[in-house]
Amino acid sequence: MSTSVIKLGPHQLALEEPMYFRVEVDGEIVVGLDVLAGYVHRGMEHLVMKRNFYQNITLLERLCSLCSNSHPSTFCTAVEEVAGIRIPARAEYLRAIADEIKRISSHLFNCAIIAHIIGQTALFKTVMEIREIMQDTKESIYGNRMDLAANCIGGVRYDLTPESAAYLGKQMERMKGPLDELYRTYATDQAIRTRTEGLGILSKPDAVNYAVVGPVARASGIVYDVRKKNPYGAYDRLRFEVATEQGGDVRARAMVRLREAREAVSLIEQCLADMPPGAIYADTLPEIPAGETIAKSEAPRGELIYYLKTDGTDMPVRLKWRVPSYMNWDALQVMLKGHSVADIPLIVNSIDPCISCTDR
């Protein structure tokens, strides 16, 4: 077998962030892959050790835009765990609302990109228009379409008035029909099925071996969602099904995200119905003592884990985090093998990679 190597970058792969691939091909067929990272490395794990806990909330929110709420929220959870701070029940629900709003927007963005890559321009436009309802919602409630600035140590920085809660409820009602219709379209449209079914398969044993997380794992039949396995915030009181598929292909990953977007609407409605009145942050905060802890959350791309070590000062001794995409890149070796070069952009985007998160 004589093979050659081609280099592909974000322009060829329809990625909005820089990640490069050295792809080994036999003719048109992929036989090997090397992922070249570091092009948006900002040394953020170094920066967080030079800033205090409060400054780090702001910094971590700027790690990436699509999962920008998951980072400060999980970091705050870690600090609260070390210091033994119990946040008010209302704040737990408000954090869940912010997380789920971001999840819907993030998942719809990926489904739009998938439609764009397979040449379904009208569908791309439709998905982005539906997502626009969520963007408007974020702008109306938080004052920003991406970074919500919702979290603080001990609770949240925003509250919902009866009027804004009613507005959010109405926006969720507006999402239901379009999300159901989108699910039906991705599930039944023959043109979409032809391009996505059986493509980029990651079997369940491979998913376990590569230790993938999030929708990528759940699309391969792994029933793991941090919100169920490691309940945090309000999730121990919220009802939802863990979306799973068995196909392990591009289609299965899109279907998991669309089902999760629909579940997220239900979760937001539950929060609005069940959220008790009261404080949104702890009245007094203790000094942060020396200690170490782990905090986890289910970010839109899967399990996000933070390790925090403190020494009694107001700056972390070490703050380390591992984002879901970090676990999923390697599995592209399996997904791409045997497929045509032309299918690479679709398969790569089906893991919904976050490069700013990966590089940090």
Added chain:
Amino acid sequence: MMEFKKKVSEMISLWIGEEVAVEWRIDIKGVMTGWCRLQEGTLILPAAEAVACLEGRLSMITAYLSEQAKLKGVREISFHFDLNGTTLTLSIELPLEGARIPSLTHIFRNADWNEREFMELYDIQVVGHPDPRRLFLDKSIDPAAFERLIPYSTFSNGANSKALWEKVMAQNNHTGKEIP
């Protein structure tokens, strides 16, 4: 829960050949985390084998160098494993100079990137890593980046300044051809 805790301690003890104590903590949501400090750095290899036997998954590896540890003449690494929702953290101490640790890549495939990353940030050598290349940092940057003073624009490959652009243009002029 008691049975699970016992099973974890027994499996790790069996693999490393000595009794280990795991400290278990439960948060207000009932989520359990296990914390264990191994006596020697090399014990991480059999301990990881034990975690694999328990069908655990490697979640993350954290290398760190605190001032307190420096005074003791050591550096630390914590290995965070997932046991079906329970996080088990196994920590080890390594010497400040000439720190070496066996690779876990043959047990947990995803140790690959974790090990490559901490090798470029700290002065730790991973023995037996199948592909010990830089992961994020450019080859031109001195090793153990977290242990020395490096200009921020260099550390971040110039991604937040015009340094990267200037570097590309300089290389462009030097080779006389476009950079892919």
